[in-house]
Amino acid sequence: MGRARVRFGLLISAVxxxxxxxxxxxxIEGGLITGFVGALRQQSSPVLVYSxxxxxxxxxxxxxxxxxxxxxxxxxVAEAGWIGQSTFTVRVDGGAESDAALIxxxxxGLGDPSRLSAGRRPAGPAEAVxxxxxxxxxxxxxxxxxxxxxxTGPVFTxxxxxxxxxxxxxxxxxxxxxxxEAAVKAANPDATTALPSVIxxxxxxxxxxxxxxxxxxxxxxxxxxxxxxxxxSETPGVAQVQQSFQxxxxxxxxxxPLVTGLFFLIVTFQEAAALxxxxxxxxxxxxxVRSLLIQVVLVVGGGIIIGIxxxxxxxxxxxxxxxxxxxxxxxxxxxxxxxxLSVASALVAARRVLAIDPLEATTGGGGL
Amino acid sequence: xxxALREMRRRPGRFAIATAILTLIAVLLMFLGGxxxxxxxSSTGAFRAQHADLFIYSGSSRNSLxxxxxxxxxxxxxxxxxxxxxxxxxxxxxxxxxxxxxGPRDLVPIILFGYDLAPRGLPxxxxxxxxxxxxxxxxxxxxxxxxxIHLGPARSAVTxxxxxxxxxxxxxxxxxxxxxxxxxxxxANRPDARVGPGVVQALVVQAAPAAGAGLAGRIDxxxxxxxxxxxxxxxxxxxxxxxQQRTVFNQIIGVTVVIAxxxxxxxxxxxxxxxxxxxxxxxxxxxxxxxxFAGVVLQAVVVALxxxxxxxxxxxxxxxLIPAGTIPFVANPARLLSSAVVLVVAAVVGCAxxxxxxxxxxxxxxxxxxx
Numbered sequence: 001m002g003r004a005r006v007r008f009g010l011l012i013s014a015v016x017x018x019x020x021x022x023x024x025x026x027x028i029e030g031g032l033i034t035g036f037v038g039a040l041r042q043q044s045s046p047v048l049v050y051s052x053x054x055x056x057x058x059x060x061x062x063x064x065x066x067x068x069x070x071x072x073x074x075x076x077v078a079e080a081g082w083i084g085q086s087t088f089t090v091r092v093d094g095g096a097e098s099d100a101a102l103i104x105x106x107x108x109g110l111g112d113p114s115r116l117s118a119g120r121r122p123a124g125p126a127e128a129v130x131x132x133x134x135x136x137x138x139x140x141x142x143x144x145x146x147x148x149x150x151x152t153g154p155v156f157t158x159x160x161x162x163x164x165x166x167x168x169x170x171x172x173x174x175x176x177x178x179x180x181e182a183a184v185k186a187a188n189p190d191a192t193t194a195l196p197s198v199i200x201x202x203x204x205x206x207x208x209x210x211x212x213x214x215x216x217x218x219x220x221x222x223x224x225x226x227x228x229x230x231x232x233s234e235t236p237g238v239a240q241v242q243q244s245f246q247x248x249x250x251x252x253x254x255x256x257p258l259v260t261g262l263f264f265l266i267v268t269f270q271e272a273a274a275l276x277x278x279x280x281x282x283x284x285x286x287x288x289v290r291s292l293l294i295q296v297v298l299v300v301g302g303g304i305i306i307g308i309x310x311x312x313x314x315x316x317x318x319x320x321x322x323x324x325x326x327x328x329x330x331x332x333x334x335x336x337x338x339x340x341l342s343v344a345s346a347l348v349a350a351r352r353v354l355a356i357d358p359l360e361a362t363t364g365g366g367g368l
Numbered sequence: 369x370x371x372a373l374r375e376m377r378r379r380p381g382r383f384a385i386a387t388a389i390l391t392l393i394a395v396l397l398m399f400l401g402g403x404x405x406x407x408x409x410s411s412t413g414a415f416r417a418q419h420a421d422l423f424i425y426s427g428s429s430r431n432s433l434x435x436x437x438x439x440x441x442x443x444x445x446x447x448x449x450x451x452x453x454x455x456x457x458x459x460x461x462x463x464x465x466x467x468x469x470x471g472p473r474d475l476v477p478i479i480l481f482g483y484d485l486a487p488r489g490l491p492x493x494x495x496x497x498x499x500x501x502x503x504x505x506x507x508x509x510x511x512x513x514x515x516x517i518h519l520g521p522a523r524s525a526v527t528x529x530x531x532x533x534x535x536x537x538x539x540x541x542x543x544x545x546x547x548x549x550x551x552x553x554x555x556a557n558r559p560d561a562r563v564g565p566g567v568v569q570a571l572v573v574q575a576a577p578a579a580g581a582g583l584a585g586r587i588d589x590x591x592x593x594x595x596x597x598x599x600x601x602x603x604x605x606x607x608x609x610x611x612q613q614r615t616v617f618n619q620i621i622g623v624t625v626v627i628a629x630x631x632x633x634x635x636x637x638x639x640x641x642x643x644x645x646x647x648x649x650x651x652x653x654x655x656x657x658x659x660x661f662a663g664v665v666l667q668a669v670v671v672a673l674x675x676x677x678x679x680x681x682x683x684x685x686x687x688x689l690i691p692a693g694t695i696p697f698v699a700n701p702a703r704l705l706s707s708a709v710v711l712v713v714a715a716v717v718g719c720a721x722x723x724x725x726x727x728x729x730x731x732x733x734x735x736x737x738x739x
Contacts (some may be wrong), residue, residue: 051521052464052472052473052475053463053464053475053520053521053557054464055464055475055477058462060432060462060464062521062557062559062560064521067521084560086443086560087432087434087435088435089428089429089430089435097428097430098430099430124635145428168565184560187435188437188560188561188562188563190562190563190564191559191560191561191562191569192559192562193559193560194559194560195559195560202621221472221473222521224473244616244620247620248619248620248623251396251620251623251624251627252623253632254627255627257624258627258630258631258634259630259634262634262635262637262638265638266634266637266638266641269638269641269642270641344424
């Protein structure tokens with residue numbers, strides 16, 4: 001390796017770049033899914049009941065009073081409250097127009113954030129808890145009515161923050177129901193009422209969330225009850241995003257061992273004469289293979305270190321609305337996985353080394 | 369050149385691995401491209417179908433159809449702008465559809481559009497209130513002419529009177545009815561989104577032949593910023609997810625092409641190393657480096673062409689086998705051909721990495737001299 005620094009250096013750089021790309025894509029996937037459904041994970045209601053018409057999306061679901069009373073009447077419901085969600089055009093601190101999703105909740109503990117990362121909870125309808133990546137405590141968010149000339153919308157003051165709490169990759173505010181209703185009516189003066197998107201439900205002590213989900217679904221064919229984690233993972237689009245990224249990872253995961261394996265195969269071809277001579281003067285096949293595998297580990301290990309060094313600074317910034325995180329478990333998973341796959345792919349070259357016949361050194365041969 | 373082709377004929381096994389890997393890559397490239405085309409088609413059909421030049425949202429809607437709301441007086445202002453020939457209203461409602469023969473929880477996600485300026489494939493006069501045209505994709509969901517679909521929690525009934533093709537929106541099948549049908553269904557099912565008489569979500573505009581450039585700007589000025597006017601292609605690109613889908617898939621396709629280049633480069637580097645002695649002999653008897661390298665390129669092109677051909681056949685078979693309404697895959701001839709071209713170019717680029725090695729082969733080494 002010391003005498004062919006350029007050749008091995010290029011391979012280490014290529015592997016490093018690929019590792020950087022893999023770690024970046026993995027972080028983007030995590031950030032994207034958190035951006036899609038983070039608010040569902042962070043809200044406090046253990047069970048969410050959608051209307052079956054809503055296809056498991058907050059914006060598509062509407063709970064009419066009849067369905068609501070059937071849900072509340074299910075045996076095992078300790079507490080139930082409205083949760084509404086809609087996206088609005090807003091101005092933050094008088095700036096340019098942008099998007100914000102509002103999640104309105106009727107009762108604290110059923111739809112508001114489980115825990116705050118800063119500030120306090122709203123004390124009135126004009127206060128809000130905002131997603132930490134998008135707002136600061138003290139931000140003033142004005143709803144911009146759409147298509148209503150001269151109208152002005154309600155203003156929310158952000159009094160608390162919650163991490164990883166976006167919905168649909170949009171800056172998100174959790175507001176008391178009265179504030180949410182005011183925003184809906186300001187955005188659409190024709191709206192007669194703001195119905196809840198879902199009903200947040202808490203089971204009685206001793207009843208599991210899953211059991212309550214089953215009871216609610218059995219009680220009404222129009223109700224689609226889900227636990228908090230189900231609501232997040234079964235939101236339309238989440239599975240597709242995961243599948244798309246898995247395909248990307250599969251491609252990247254194949255490229256690293258493919259490149260490494262073919263590289264060392266070529267090296268063994270090029271060094272065939274030298275390897276044959278080494279075998280002829282007594283070098284054991286095992287030690288030659290060991291040297292080869294040590295080179296593989298050094299090359300891939302070096303690449304992994306370069307990849308991590310390139311990736312780490314990226315986690316200090318955000319990509320648009322997506323937060324990139326350095327997850328040690330993910331880094332370890334890919335490091336071990338790529339190293340193992342690369343060593344496995346180099347076994348083809350090792351097989352060639354083992355097949356070297358030392359006699360060929362005395363006959364002028366030495367090809368593999 | 370002849371030698372290169374003869375080698376491929378006499379020792380096809382030597383090229384089998386590269387051909388197999390490139391075939392897999394070709395199938396992957398064409399499948400990814402077809403998936404992208406299918407996804408984009410299923411997200412944008414309703415907009416592409418518009419028989420119009422401009423698409424108008426309300427000014428503060430940030431080009432979101434759901435958030436946009438245009439009042440009758442704004443429509444009148446738009447219609448009065450010189451250069452505007454015809455103006456039509458458009459509204460949408462995303463609802464679950466209960467189709468006869470399906471289970472009570474097995475709803476079909478549907479988007480109901482109300483219109484008064486007919487999109488491509490629809491009659492110029494919208495169907496009577498309570499009747500709709502359905503997108504072709506809904507045939508796979510048991511929808512036929514005469515089927516009554518119950519929409520939303522209010523079970524608003526609409527009866528299908530015909531079909532229209534390639535008009536999906538947001539990945540879902542669409543129904544097309546009058547603006548009155550749309551208002552009735554929306555107001556019954558979404559009290560928070562209800563609209564008053566004459567209110568629509570968006571306008572489509574047909575420009576007069578002599579309208580000239582800048583009509584969009586003139587409309588927005590005439591409404592004093594109450595509108596945001598886009599060309600149809602701008603409106604399509606502004607649809608949620610469309611540009612993101614293109615970016616993600618093009619990135620995957622780009623990586624796949626790089627993989628193809630790497631595979632070809634490594635494979636032909638290996639072949640060149642194996643054939644160093646042979647090339648030395650050929651050079652010793654007068655063959656030029658250019659001739660030898662042309663042979664390598666020819667072999668790479670042949671391997672890529674075989675892989676592309678198999679990929680095209682596989683894509684067409686896949687297109688025929690995938691049931692309608694499941695995977696949004698479209699085997700578009702332009703996409704298949706462009707993928708084949710990309711693969712051939714990748715093969716040429718990949719094998720070009722062997723050029724230096726071919727140039728540096730010393731014929732003296734082959735005839736026993738000191739290299």
